[in-house]
Amino acid sequence: MPKSSKKKKDKAADFNKAKLKLGKGKQTPSNAVDTSFKARSIALPSQSIAVEKDGDAPTTKRRLTFDALIMHLKHYNAATRRDAILGLRELLEAHPELIGTHLTTLVNNCIRVIGDEDSNVRKALLSFFTWLFRQIPRDDLIPHSPVLLLFTTSAQTHIFPEIRIDAVRFLDIFLEHIPDVVTEGWTQHASGSHGRRVLEGYLGILSAGTSFGEGGDTGPVQATSTASVVLSATSKLVVLRSLAHFLSHAVAVSGRSSDATLESTSTVLATPTWYFSSSFASTPAFEAFDALLRPTWNPSSSTSQYLGSASRAWAPEFSEDCEEDFVGQFDFAVTPSTSAWTIQDLSDVVAEVNTSNEDKRSGSNGPDPQVIAAAHVARTLHPTLVSTFLDCAPAVFSPSTTPPETETQMVLVVCRICRSLYGRILQDAAESGRSHDTAEDDLQTMLSYLSPYFPFTVNGPVHAKRDIKLEQYFQDLNLIYCELSSFLVLASQGSERRPPTLHKQKARSQRGRPALSKDSAMAVSARQIERVSQYIVQLLRGEPPSSGVQPSLPRPITPQAYVSLLPTVWSLINGGVAEVSDASTSLFSTVADHAIKVSSTSAVKRYTIDFIGRLVLLDREPEYQGSFRNGRNPEQDGKLQEWITQLPKTLWELGGSHLPTTEVIIRLLLRLSQRRSRLLHEATYSSLRSRLVPYFSISHPTRGKINGPYAKLPANSPIRRLVLDLVATIVGNVPDKADTTNADLVAAVAEAVQGTAEEPYWAGITMSVR
Known part of the structure; x- marks a missing residue:
């Protein structure tokens, strides 16, 4: 019995709480580790009295310096970290x-x-960079672009998708301020260029392939991206919008990019003319x-500055330091007769010129690297x-709901x-006559998905x-749909100038491809052209699209919209297709x-004058x-x-304002008169x-003679003498010198x-026409 009771007590002891005696603390366990330490002082370097503080240094409200x-x-x-960015x-x-x-x-x-894992820190840095870069001159920002792009492209390949998306937002800021630096070297395959790394980052986020198979741009695409995250609609929009911004800057060449027409915020847009090049026999003739x-007037400069000099003095000898482009040393004109060329020499020169022109037309020098890169990316x-459009089209073009x-x-x-991509590729096809069959087929595929919804209108409840x-x-x-359609038409017009060897190569490359018959393809093209022409007519007249469900008020066309329509208008009126001749005639009448x-x-x-003016000048162009022809x-x-x-x-009506437009009008009338255009009859x-008489002098019933807008032109400007040249040319072309309008105009100019x-100049040029 004693043994069993002792065992019970021992077991109960493990679960009983020991009672502490009054005035005594808890007993220290036998296995406790002593972590206490003793120190004579505590070092706080940032608060040391030995450090000299600059009391005049700028601080924030929290008394923090830079x-x-x-x-x-x-x-x-x-x-x-976020508070530090806000404090900066x-x-x-x-x-x-x-x-x-x-x-x-x-x-x-x-x-x-930039690659911080906290979203609030990245958001604060985005806002800070957006404000900061507006305060920094571009020349001061460019030296820091390598490190900015290095860390941003590194964040584009981060393991976390949200960091990759924010890296794209940083690229949007850089593209706004230093687009040429961001896109530099995007055509090079070397990984050291900024543009190439940025482009590969975009493709990686979109899970798109970045290389092709053995067949170049004709082989199967090999996916090289390791991204397996499916982007949400909002994130995908961020990436695609930034990529579109990147490509619009990357493919811009000599102002020929059509992207600026819809997105430019500048008050002055350049009128595009590249679409005329496919109708000329050579590039120098088009230029x-x-x-x-x-015009020689520079819109961005002050009202007294011109791109050219105001006046030129005659010099009997040519100076090599002169920057004029119409003078030079013509050695063959002063060569002694003893060194005359033989028939064989002339034949060799003709053969060399023909060979050079054939090489330029056939593209033997090779296509532009930018065109190759654009075709690769396209x-x-x-x-x-295609997949993105097909996913979004049902919701956007639904007839019963408002588009999200x-x-x-x-x-x-x-x-x-x-x-951006197909425009650059097919512009090259229109200008050089090179074949880009893959790009044309892909663009036709995209247009086939867009065509059922054209013209695009806002649907939904009335x-x-x-x-x-x-x-x-x-x-x-x-x-944009009109532009894409015009690219195909202009490329087909440019293909007509291809040498026979290129046509044979194209025929061999298309063997084994399923293709529509010529009649069916023409029918599809004709229907497409008629719908595009009808939309342009409605837009120029200020009429709302006829297929819209919601009512829309008519409004005049904007300069950006008009400029973007010019390639389409030219491709339709210059097409020469009998099936759409009525649509082309109606379109030209509306444009005029x-x-x-x-x-x-x-x-x-200004843009109507630039476009119509070039149409009337085409009549006398030898090449x-x-x-499109006048007189038919x-x-x-x-x-x-x-x-x-x-x-x-x-x-x-323009008077002394809008001097570039004034100069273009005067140059146009002068060129027409000099070329004896068939549109200028005696009437x-x-x-x-x-x-033109009121432009120089006005007869008021009570005030008498009043100076016309000619007096408002800047003093000693080239436009003043250009107007006098125009008057002298028109007067010299008059068959009947006794015409009263002739004398009235001369008298008004003389006054x-x-x-x-300009009085001596006018006296000098009128001597030759009397």
Whole structure:
């Protein structure tokens, strides 16, 4: 018994709490580790009294200096890093002079936060960079671009998808301020160039292949991306929009890119003329034609500066330092007769010139590397673009619901990427005659998916509230669709200039491909051209699309929209296809009526003059090979003559403002008179002379003689003498010297130049026409 009771007590002891005696603490366990320490002082370097502090250093509201904020960027706590970024903006807004002195330190420490794992820190840095880069001159920012792009492209390949998406947002900021640096070297396959790494990062995020098989751009695509995360619609929109922005800058060549027409924020847009090149026998002939109406006035400069010199003095000897392009040393003109060329020498020169021209047309020198790179990227992205459009199209073009904004922007961005890539490729096909069959087939495939919805209109309930932003999206879609259609037409026109060897190569490359018959392909093309032509007519007339469900008010066309339509208009009126001749005639009539009726103060007026003016100048171009001709259609010639006779009225209404437009009008009338255009008949000359008189002098019933707008032109400007050249040329072309309008115009000019620097010049040029 004692043994059993003892065992019970021992077991109970393990579960009983020991009672502590009063006044005694808890007993220390026998296995406790002593962690106490003793120190005579505590070192706090940042608060040491031995450190000299600059009391005049700028600080934030939390009394943090620039150096302290830079140290906080490396803190382990994400909230501290975010507060440091916010503090930097607060400090630099209050003391902007610190940006220039601490820019290197600021950039080198901020770039390490681009790939931060905390989303709030990255969001704060995005906002900070957006504000900071607007305060920094571009020349000061470029030296720091290598490290900025290095860390950003590294973040593009981060393991976390959200960091990759934010890296794309950083690229958007860089593309806004230093686009040429971001896109530099995108055509090179070497991984050391910034543009190539950025492009591969885009393709990697989209899970698109970045290389091709053995067949080059004709082989199967090999997916090289390891990304397996499916992007959400919002994230995919961010990537595609940034990629579209990147490509629009990358493929821009000599101002020929059509992307700027819809997205440019500048008040002055350049009128594109590249689409005329496919109708000329050689590139120099097109460039000479393009320079006919190019003004010397520089819109970006002050009102007293010109691209060329104001006046030129005659010099009997040519100076090598002179920058003129119409003078030179012509050795063969002064060569002694003893060294005359033989027949064999002339034959050799002719053969060499013919060989050179044949090489240029056949593309023996090889296509542009930029075109090759654009074709490579277009072939890579084609499946992604098609799948994205097919995923979003049902929701965007649904007849019963309002289009969601995200999917609508996705469709618009896909079309912009197509315009950038296929536009650059097929522009080369139109200009050089090279064949890009794969790009043409891919673009035709994309247009086949777009065509059922064209023209694109905002659908949904009739009583729904109008969304101006959505209407602008759909108008941009319509304009891009018209451009893409014109690219195919212009490329087919350019292919007609290919040498026979290229046609044979194209035929061999297309063997074994399933293709539509010629009649069916023409039928599809004709229907497409008719719908595009009808939409352009409605747009120029200010009419809303007929297929829209929601009511829409008519509105005048914008300069960006008009400029973007010019390649399409030219491709249709120059097509020469009998099946769509009625649509082409109606389109030309509408374009001419719009150019006549548009106000002189309208922002579109300058572009109508540039386009219609070049159409009337084509008649006398010796190397022009297009189908569009003046003199074949009396109704068409009547429209152009009416437009020409109203140009003096436009000159008078412009007055001393809009000097570039004034110079273009004067140059156009001068070129037409010098070339004896068939559109200038005796009645047309008489109308021009009578309408030019008020430009120099006006007879008021009560005030008498009043100076016309000619007196408002800048003193000693080339435009003043250019107008005098125009008058002298028109007067010299008059068959009947006794015409009263002739004498009235000469008298008005003589009175306007009396006592000015142009009076001797006018006297000199009129001596030759009397």
